[in-house]
Amino acid sequence: MADNHFEAKVRRQSGAVVIDLIGEINSFAEEALNGAYAEGNSGKPESILLNFSRVDYINSTGIALIVGLLAQARKSGRRLLTCGLSDHYVEIFKITRLSDFMSMYADEVSALGGVKSET
Amino acid sequence: MSTTPDVKTREEAHWAQPVSKLKVSDVPAGAINLNVEGRQVVGPLQGFGQLWQKTYRVRLSGSKAAPTDVIKTWKENFPKFWPAGNKFYAPLTGIKPGEVAVLNLSMPGGMPLSTGMLVLYADDESFTLMTPQGHMESGWITFSAYEEDGAAVAQVQSIARANDPMYEIGFMLFAHKVQEDFWHHTLRSLAAHFGVEGQVQMFKTCVDSRWQWSQVKNIWHNAAIRTALGMPGQLVGNIFRRQKDGG
Numbered sequence: 001m002a003d004n005h006f007e008a009k010v011r012r013q014s015g016a017v018v019i020d021l022i023g024e025i026n027s028f029a030e031e032a033l034n035g036a037y038a039e040g041n042s043g044k045p046e047s048i049l050l051n052f053s054r055v056d057y058i059n060s061t062g063i064a065l066i067v068g069l070l071a072q073a074r075k076s077g078r079r080l081l082t083c084g085l086s087d088h089y090v091e092i093f094k095i096t097r098l099s100d101f102m103s104m105y106a107d108e109v110s111a112l113g114g115v116k117s118e119t
Numbered sequence: 120m121s122t123t124p125d126v127k128t129r130e131e132a133h134w135a136q137p138v139s140k141l142k143v144s145d146v147p148a149g150a151i152n153l154n155v156e157g158r159q160v161v162g163p164l165q166g167f168g169q170l171w172q173k174t175y176r177v178r179l180s181g182s183k184a185a186p187t188d189v190i191k192t193w194k195e196n197f198p199k200f201w202p203a204g205n206k207f208y209a210p211l212t213g214i215k216p217g218e219v220a221v222l223n224l225s226m227p228g229g230m231p232l233s234t235g236m237l238v239l240y241a242d243d244e245s246f247t248l249m250t251p252q253g254h255m256e257s258g259w260i261t262f263s264a265y266e267e268d269g270a271a272v273a274q275v276q277s278i279a280r281a282n283d284p285m286y287e288i289g290f291m292l293f294a295h296k297v298q299e300d301f302w303h304h305t306l307r308s309l310a311a312h313f314g315v316e317g318q319v320q321m322f323k324t325c326v327d328s329r330w331q332w333s334q335v336k337n338i339w340h341n342a343a344i345r346t347a348l349g350m351p352g353q354l355v356g357n358i359f360r361r362q363k364d365g366g
Contacts, residue, residue, distance in 0.1 A: 027265075057129065060240035060247035060261050064172075064278045067163050071170055071327040088130045091137050095239070096249070096259075097162040 004028035008036035014112045016047040016081075022054040025062030037069050046079060047115045051108055053084025063096055070101055079103070083111040133242045135217035141237060141251055143219050150208045150221050153349045154342040155235030158251035161282065163326075166257025167334040168281030168290060170327035173299070175275040177306040177317035178267070184313050186264035186271050187243045193262055193273070193309060194246060200308035202301055207236075216241050220248070226343065227293060233349075234342040250279065253340035255294065257282045273309055275302045278326070283338040287330065 006023040017040035025033070040048050050066070058066075073080040083105040085093065093099045105111035140159055146152045163170055179189065193200070194214040198207035204225035210218040216238055224232045232255070236248040245263035250256055258279025264271050281287035286294070303319045310317025338344075 027263075059133070059242065060245065060259070061263070061276070064163075064259070064261065064276070067278055068172070068326055070164065075327060075329070088134070092134055095135060095137055095160065097160070097165055101164050 006032055008032045010036050010040045012043070012045075013049075013108075014115065015045075016049050016112060016115045017041075017043065017045040018049045018051055018108065018112075020051045020054065024056050025058040025065065027061045029062060030065055033065050033069070037072065041072070041076065041078065047081060048073060048078055049081045049083060049108065049111050049115070051084050052082060052086075052089065053107070055084075055089075058089060058092070063092065063098070066098060067096075070098065074101070079115075081105065081111050081114070083108050133216060133240055135237060135239050138217065138237065141219050141235060143221060143235065145211050146221060147208045150206070151223050151231060151233040151346065152221050153233040154253045154340070154345050155219065155221055155233075155251060158235070158253060158340065160237050160239075160249045160251050161254075161257040161337075162249065163258035163278045163280060165334060165337075166280035166282045167284055167331050167337055168287035169325055169330070170258075170278070170280040171295075171323060172276070172278045172326050173302075173321065173323040175299075175302045175306055176320045177273050177310045177315075179271045179273065179310055179313050179315045179317070182271065182313040182315050184271050186266055189264035189271050189273050189309070189313070190244055190246070190262070192312065193264075194241070196312070200305045200312070202304045205301075214238050214241055214246055227297060230343065231346055232343050233346045250282070252282070252337065253342035253345060254282060255286045255289070255342070256280065257334075257337070273306060275306065280327075280331075282334075283341055284330075284335060285338055285341055285343070 006029040009020045011018050019036050019040055070080055081103045085104060105114060140157045141155055143152055143155050197209060206223040208221040210220060212218060218238045220236050222234050226232050234254045235251055239249040239259055240247040245261055247259050247261040249259040256279035260277040262275055264273050281290045306319045307317050
């Protein structure tokens with residue numbers, strides 16, 4: 001049975017918008033995830049960082065939601081980055097070829113360092 | 120520390136292991152096995168055409184089947200619910216993460232098309248198939264079931280774009296309708312299996328309307344062209360194999 005516990009919190013940090021994802025990313029996460037992205041995107045930041053370090057589980061519907069965000073980001077010229085993915089999900093992002101379009105960092109500090117060095 | 124092994128088990132049990140190139144383990148007799156072996160899988164971001172998310176749903180009102188029953192039946196009988204003329208050769212082990220299926224599809228005009236799918240994800244309430252290079256679409260399609268107001272709802276949700284310009288033209292002219300009719304038929308057949316005369320609802324959104332010109336080169340792998348070119352050789356090979364097997 002899918003868990004419906006999911007939260008997405010938006011904050012601004014070192015020139016980027018960070019979205020902290022908490023819980024399980026599945027079909028129940030759609031509204032919260034898209035809402036957080038819209039809130040983060042409203043300030044027209046250059047980069048949006050998805051922080052997965054508190055994500056317990058992602059199913060295939062959850063990955064499709066990330067694709068939706070990536071498509072929106074590419075359309076509006078934003079960079080979408082990730083940090084905190086477990087080794088397993090790093091592999092999943094590689095299988096699904098999301099990694100072709102998103103820079104993946106081990107943690108938030110290195111991700112924000114990457115944002116600074118490219119701006 | 121007791122939860123970590125469980126989480127890992129769930130992830131490992133449901134997701135495919137990394138694959139660089141697809142490998143077909145068993146090819147049933149009669150299947151045209153072209154355009155699968157050695158291909159890479161491609162996601163919704165790698166194709167050429169407009170990116171569409173399409174969702175089809177049917178409510179199994181009156182049936183007592185739970186979502187897990189629906190998915191179990193769907194996995195076990197996946198091709199039986201398809202329109203006639205289209206074949207899905209599931210692996211002998213069934214629809215399980217990392218397995219590769221061969222598809223023989225009937226295109227408009229009766230033209231055959233051989234391609235495949237990787238089982239990217241599977242759990243008790245859903246499973247997801249991902250396309251390889253050369254397939255009509257680049258992306259994946261998720262089959263799921265959930266409970267709503269006391270009845271199971273079966274759902275098909277795709278997020279994909281045409282793999283190359285030739286397919287994109289096909290989609291613009293007729294293939295969107297063919298595809299939508301295909302999944303309407305499938306869901307009605309699934310509902311009928313549970314004794315329900317299902318009314319299918321469809322929702323579609325163009326997630327990205329741009330063409331990705333950097334992906335024009337995908338036409339090199341086009342499975343429709345390659346099936347047409349490869350069919351004579353495949354048929355001759357099948358005849359020789361049958362003669363050899365027959366003694």
